[in-house]
Amino acid sequence: MEKTLKRNRGQHDSLSDKIVRYRGVLLVIALPLLLITFLLFLSRSPSDSVGSLNRKFSPNFGSNKYAVIFDAGSSGSRVHVFCFDQNLDLVPIGNNLELFHQLKPGLSAYPTDPEAAANSIKPLLEKAEAVVPQPLHPNTPVRVGATAGLRQLEGDAPDRILQAVRDFLKSKSSLKSQPDWVTVLDGSQEGAYEWVTINYLLGNLGKEYSETVGVVDLGGGSVQMAYAISESDAQKAPKLSDPEDKYVQEMYLKGRKYYLYVHSYLHYGLLAARAEILKVTENSGNPCILAGYSGSYKYGGAIYSASPLPYGSNMKSCRDVSIMALKVNESICTSMKCTFGGVWNGGGGDGQRNLFVASFFFDRAAEVGFINATAAPVAKVRPADFESAARDACETGLEDAKSKYTSVSADNLPYLCMDLVYQFTLLVDGFGIDPQQEITLVKQVEYQNSFVEAAWPLGSALEVVS
CATH class of the missing domain: 3.30.420.150 (Exopolyphosphatase. Domain 2)
Structure with a gap:
């Protein structure tokens, strides 16, 4: 009877009685947990809570990237603004997949007035900056590629115009600019970029070279031809007198290597x-x-x-x-x-x-x-x-x-x-x-x-x- 009574009491122990009875076990479990929590607290950056608030109330542009490209051609200047997602797919800007504006004349129309040449692109720059979200301006590259019109100016006129454009962008633009991003494109660059553009838009990049298309681009000052060739044909390419000038460029695009024949004919735009x-x-x-x-x-x-x-x-x-x-x-x-x-x-x-x-x-x-x-x-x-x-x-x-x-x-x-x-x-x-x-x-x-x-x-x- 006494044993039965003790067993019944044990069945009705209160929560406090249980804590007292098992306090040793609880301390063994709790102490390591408390120590881990304390260490995690110490490792937190003091600005984490502020940062989380900023992230909560700041606009989120995701991983999109913008690029502003000026095409300074012989017949006029044009600005293109593109937005890419993390997969380098184009993202719409408003109702279109790019912002595009142009005006005449081009930079080469101001051979003796570099400042006027630089200022001529101001209306295009303002349109470009207006569509790029303000927080992204410091990380948005702006490039100026002058083509055949500027290549054909005599003396130091091209260099003086390009320097004026660099100075203009540095002082007047909130976009990211670098001196080597304002250049005269050589014809091979122009032709290669054109080939990449068209094959990118057609969805051909990453495919066999035989599934890409060739390009002929007739500008005002020059004409370019570019197309992908076989590796064996690339090895047959003649050497040019200027070692920096090549008939074939090797390009890695979408995981595939291409041998791109490209040549620009100055004076034949x-x-x-x-x-x-x-x-x-x-x-x-x-x-x-x-x-x-x-x-x-x-x-x-x-x-x-x-x-x-x-x-x-x-x-x-x-x-x-x-x-x-x-x-x-x-x-x-x-x-x-x-x-x-x-x-x-x-x-x-x-x-x-x-x-x-x-x-x-x-x-x-x-x-x-x-x-x-x-x-x-x-x-x-x-x-x-x-x-x-x-x-x-x-x-x-x-x-x-x-x-x-x-x-x-x-x-x-x-x-x-x-x-x-x-x-x-x-x-x-x-x-x-x-x-x-x-x-x-x-x-x-x-x-x-x-x-x-x-x-x-x-x-x-x-x-x-x-």
């Missing part, structure tokens, strides 16, 4: 080529000038006579002069196969099979109406289409052309026959493209249900944020 064509006939009449025009053409600080022959412009004669300007038959080709001017053509191959042709090619085609630019910023054509359009233009006098080609500006109209003939000659005689081969004229490329400018600045932006 559309505006520069006019000067080269006029040089052939010097002070006599030129068969590429529309009848009814008599004047002069100014380019790169020089002035050229621009008068037609008595019978006006002529398609065949203009083509003969264009071939002479390209020096197709005059230069010695020391490689297995050349384009023009004795330049190696890269060997051809699958990377050149699908060709995207940009800039002035698209513009002139749209202006004369053999593509509909309002329907889409991309169109499939053939080089022969430029020949057909050139034939029509060359048979038209200046007065009739004013009513026939209403989309062509007044300052370009006298040279319409010349421009179209040159574009056909460049593709067929210069680059050796079959007149009936299908090519893609492109101004913008569709990407994620939006259209993005098919221009080199996106390639530069991808490099600077990577």
Whole structure:
């Protein structure tokens, strides 16, 4: 009976009785826990609580990165603003996948006034800064890439203009700038960036080189060709006199190595080529000038006579002069196969099979109406289409052309026959493209249900944020 009573009491012990009874066990468990908690408290940064408040009430821009790229071309200045996520996919800025604005003239229009050249980009800079979130300004790179227009200025004019732009960005902009981010792009850089841009937008990067597209970019001062080639063709590339100048660049993109053939032809952009064509006939009449025009053409600080022959412009004669300007038959080709001017053509191959042709090619085609630019910023054509359009233009006098080609500006109209003939000659005689081969004229490329400018600045932006 006594044993039963003790067992019943034990069943009804209070919580305090249990704590007293097992206090030794509890102390063994609790002391290490208390020690760990104390050490964790000491290791906390005193600013943690403040930081957590700041994070709670500060705007969160995630891992997005912005880049501001100025394209300082011969025909004008343009600004591109891009935003990338952590996977380097483009993120919309407002309703578009980039901010794009342009103005004329370009930096090269101020050869004797560097400060005026730098100040000319101020309206574009203000538009760019307005779309980049203020807290991200200090970490957002701004690059200025000058192209052929500035390359062709004489003396120290290019260096003085570039330094004025560096000083302008340092004093007037809250974006991140570095001296070596304001440069004259060499033609190879421009062509490589253009190739990266178009293949990035098409989703080709990371695929076999044979699945990429080649690019021809006709600017105002120069024209670039770039396309991926096989490793075996890359090993056949001729050595150039300047060891820093190469026909082939090795690029690692999306986990794949590419051998990129790229070459830039200075003096053979559309505006520069006019000067080269006029040089052939010097002070006599030129068969590429529309009848009814008599004047002069100014380019790169020089002035050229621009008068037609008595019978006006002529398609065949203009083509003969264009071939002479390209020096197709005059230069010695020391490689297995050349384009023009004795330049190696890269060997051809699958990377050149699908060709995207940009800039002035698209513009002139749209202006004369053999593509509909309002329907889409991309169109499939053939080089022969430029020949057909050139034939029509060359048979038209200046007065009739004013009513026939209403989309062509007044300052370009006298040279319409010349421009179209040159574009056909460049593709067929210069680059050796079959007149009936299908090519893609492109101004913008569709990407994620939006259209993005098919221009080199996106390639530069991808490099600077990577």
